[in-house]
Amino acid sequence: MRIRHVASSYIFILLFTISITVAGQSPSAGAVDNSGANKVIRTVFEDRVRQYASRREELERELPPLAKRATAEELAAHKSALLEKVLSDRTRAVRGNIFTPAAERMIRAIIVRHYPGRTRVELKKELSEAETKNVPVRVNGIYPETAELVEMPPTLLLVLPQLPDHVRYRFVGTSLLIVDRDSHLIVDYMANALP
Amino acid sequence: MRRVHLVLFVLYFTLSVTPAQFSSIAQSLSVKATAPTKARIPEITLPKREGSLRVVVFGDAGSGNKVQYELGRVMEEYRQSFGFDLALLTGDNILGKKSPLDMKNKFELPYKSLLDSGVKFYASLGNHDTAIERFYAPFNMDGEEYYRFERDGVSFYALNSNYLDKKQLDWLVDQLEKDKNAWRIAFFHHPPFSSGGTHGSNKEVRAILHPLFVKYGIDVAFSGHDHVYERVKPQDGITYFIAGAGGGIRRGDLRKGSRITAAGFDSNLSFILLEFVGDEMHFQAISLARTRVDSGVIKRRD
Numbered sequence: 001m002r003i004r005h006v007a008s009s010y011i012f013i014l015l016f017t018i019s020i021t022v023a024g025q026s027p028s029a030g031a032v033d034n035s036g037a038n039k040v041i042r043t044v045f046e047d048r049v050r051q052y053a054s055r056r057e058e059l060e061r062e063l064p065p066l067a068k069r070a071t072a073e074e075l076a077a078h079k080s081a082l083l084e085k086v087l088s089d090r091t092r093a094v095r096g097n098i099f100t101p102a103a104e105r106m107i108r109a110i111i112v113r114h115y116p117g118r119t120r121v122e123l124k125k126e127l128s129e130a131e132t133k134n135v136p137v138r139v140n141g142i143y144p145e146t147a148e149l150v151e152m153p154p155t156l157l158l159v160l161p162q163l164p165d166h167v168r169y170r171f172v173g174t175s176l177l178i179v180d181r182d183s184h185l186i187v188d189y190m191a192n193a194l195p
Numbered sequence: 196m197r198r199v200h201l202v203l204f205v206l207y208f209t210l211s212v213t214p215a216q217f218s219s220i221a222q223s224l225s226v227k228a229t230a231p232t233k234a235r236i237p238e239i240t241l242p243k244r245e246g247s248l249r250v251v252v253f254g255d256a257g258s259g260n261k262v263q264y265e266l267g268r269v270m271e272e273y274r275q276s277f278g279f280d281l282a283l284l285t286g287d288n289i290l291g292k293k294s295p296l297d298m299k300n301k302f303e304l305p306y307k308s309l310l311d312s313g314v315k316f317y318a319s320l321g322n323h324d325t326a327i328e329r330f331y332a333p334f335n336m337d338g339e340e341y342y343r344f345e346r347d348g349v350s351f352y353a354l355n356s357n358y359l360d361k362k363q364l365d366w367l368v369d370q371l372e373k374d375k376n377a378w379r380i381a382f383f384h385h386p387p388f389s390s391g392g393t394h395g396s397n398k399e400v401r402a403i404l405h406p407l408f409v410k411y412g413i414d415v416a417f418s419g420h421d422h423v424y425e426r427v428k429p430q431d432g433i434t435y436f437i438a439g440a441g442g443g444i445r446r447g448d449l450r451k452g453s454r455i456t457a458a459g460f461d462s463n464l465s466f467i468l469l470e471f472v473g474d475e476m477h478f479q480a481i482s483l484a485r486t487r488v489d490s491g492v493i494k495r496r497d
Contacts, residue, residue, distance in 0.1 A: 069332035072298035079327055145293050148322050151385055153399040154359035168326075168358060181326045 038106055042161050045103040049178065052098065052187055053164035056180065059085040083183040087140060090185075095139050098178060098188040107160065107176065111193055114156055123153070124174060124194050132172045136186070143170070143177070143184040237273050240490045241470045241477045248347040249278055251314075253466035254285025254384070254419030255321065256441030259301040263442040266464045266483050267305035273481065274309060277468060281346060282306075282314050285419035285438050286321025286356075286384030288334065293325060302333065317344065319353040321384040321419060343370050349471055350376040352413070354383035356400050364403065371411035378471060378495055381408065382417040388435045390453035391421025393445055408433050414496050415476060423449050423461040424480050426489055430455075432496045436478075440465045460488040 062085065066078045099107070115123055131148040135141070143149075152169050160169060163178070167187060170177045176193035177186050241249075251270060256263055273279075289301050303310065310316075310333065318334035319341075320326065329336040336342060340355040341363050352370070355363060371379070386394070387401035397420070408416065409431045419439035427435040441464065449461040464483040469476055480489040 066330055068330060068338040069335075070330045071332065072295035072303075075298075075327055075330055076293075076295050078330075145325055146291050149325070149357055151322055151357045151397070151400075152360075154364075154403040155399055157358070157360045158364075158403075162361060165362075184325070 041100075041102045041106045044100070045098065045106070046161050048098045048100075049161075049163055049167060049187075052178075053166045055089065056086055056166055059089060079182060079184075083142070083185060086180065086183055086185055090140055093139050093187075095188060097139075099176075099190040104190045104193075107190065108193055108195065110159055111156065111176075112195065114159055115194070120194060126150075127171050127173055127194070130172075135172045135177075137172050137175050137177065137189055137191075139186060139188055141186040143179050143186060145184065237269075237276050237481070237485050238487055239273070239277050239468075240479050240487060241277065241468060242472055243277065244470070244472045248281070248349055248469075248471040250281045250283060250469040250471075251279045251466055252283045252285065252382070252417050252436070252438045252469060253441035254417075255287040255290075255422050255439040255443065256284070256305070257287060257289040257301040257323075258442040259290075259297065259305075260442065262464055262483065263301070264305045266441060266466065267307075267309065269481070269483060269485060270306075270466055271308040271312075272485070273468060274312065274314065277470075279468060280314050282309065282316045283351065283353075283380075283382045283417060284316060284318040284334070285382055285417050286319050287323045287419060287439075287442075288318050288321065289328065290323045290442070293328075298331065317351065317353055317382075319383045320355050320357055322357055324357075341366065343374075345376055347471065348376050349378040349380060350374050352379070352381040354381060354404075356383040356385040356397070356404075356418075359400065359403055364407070367407060368411065371407070371413075374411075377474070378476070379411070379413045380415050380417070381413050384418060385420050386418035386435065386437050386439075387416070388427045388430055388455055389418070389421050389437050390425055390427075390450045390456045390459065391423055391437065391439075391445070392448045392450050394421050395450075396455075405430065405433070412496060415493060417467075421445070421448065424459065424465040424467070424488060425449060425456060426458045426478075426480075426491075427455050428457045434493050436467060438465075438467050458489040 060082055063078065063081050066074060127150060130150045132150060134144055135147050150171055163169065166181050168179050168181050170179045174194040175189050175191050177189040179186055289298060315335060316333055318336055320328065326340055328334060329340050330338050341353060343350060343352050345351065352367065385397040385400045387405050388396050413433060415434045417436045417438050419437065421437050422439045422443050422445040423437055424440055425437040444461065444464050446462055449456065449459040460480065460482065465480055465488055468479045468481065474495045476493045478491060478493065479487055482488050
């Protein structure tokens, strides 16, 4: 009787340990967590990015359209005119407009789940070696064209909230930025995205 | 006695130098030998079959430095002899500043003869390129960061490996599913497989792209990022090339003894010539010193 009792206790502990371990491992390594509150936070985040993108589109429509086959001079002129327009429209922009505290928590959790332990350390090391030292990490800062645009890990892109075409996620050190694709304006950022 | 010393020296040298090092030394010697850039008829091992599609591939070129211009001239010599009219750029096409003057000095002038003779360039974007370059007419991207085009029954997929988001991957799958061409070539900046010591294999890009390539029949993929030439042993039937020595070289950067290397060259700038003949893609990698650093034939996957 006692042996059966001890055996069943061991089996219980074993099953409990397995369930804890499984729960702790990036479940379906980075699956999109769309449950409850996170779904709301994600929706708000995506709405705010969309607001920026559509306003930016409006402003770009006021400029002479850029041909699909442009000269270097046309590219430079369009880029600087777009930047000027967007900047003058965003004088009140502050950090956290898009990366609200709730959005930051959600995104940090996604990243931590996607890059557990050592893999996150490796990513941080890679990012620290990138040629991004001259990027002014601040809202309405300009991502310099001479700085490296470190590739966004594609497996992470699949689990982060999707962004509209005009904006991109970019890592600079451990900060995660949202950068305008063509004007290179830093729209918003969150610090310590890779804790 | 002197002869004995000489024999011993040659023996010692031969035993202590690995084949890769030997090839590297031989290449640098040949670079010195041909440094005065006296044009000579380039050696072409490709079949030059009438009507075949002929292509040049290179990347990481846009430094605007002297050697980029020199390589541009060597490519022009090979164009005259081989007759390619298509160029694939594997990214980092304009390094550093990107003013109109930079665009001229780092692209339009180094390849002026090629551009003037009608070679059509198709660019993919690297981590030192900006997305707005997709509108730059000489890159033929027509405003798209990733795109497909075809020539003579060969499909070419230019991907943006800086930002492989869901939208791009959905597009890629959709295009590949509809593709009727037998040959499918991909080119992009970050190499899924590489023996480069500076960057090496990009495992994130590999995790996403390689299974798609296997499933949807990509035959060959070209990348850059590591400033070397490498042909990787076929991975699930796909041959990966690194063509990242178009504007600078990281000498000795290839990891010696890498198990994935089929052929490598890291002692001078280089580019690759391709010729498609039926189910075969012939290739020849050429150094700035106009030496053949690799060549062969790849059969299309079934």
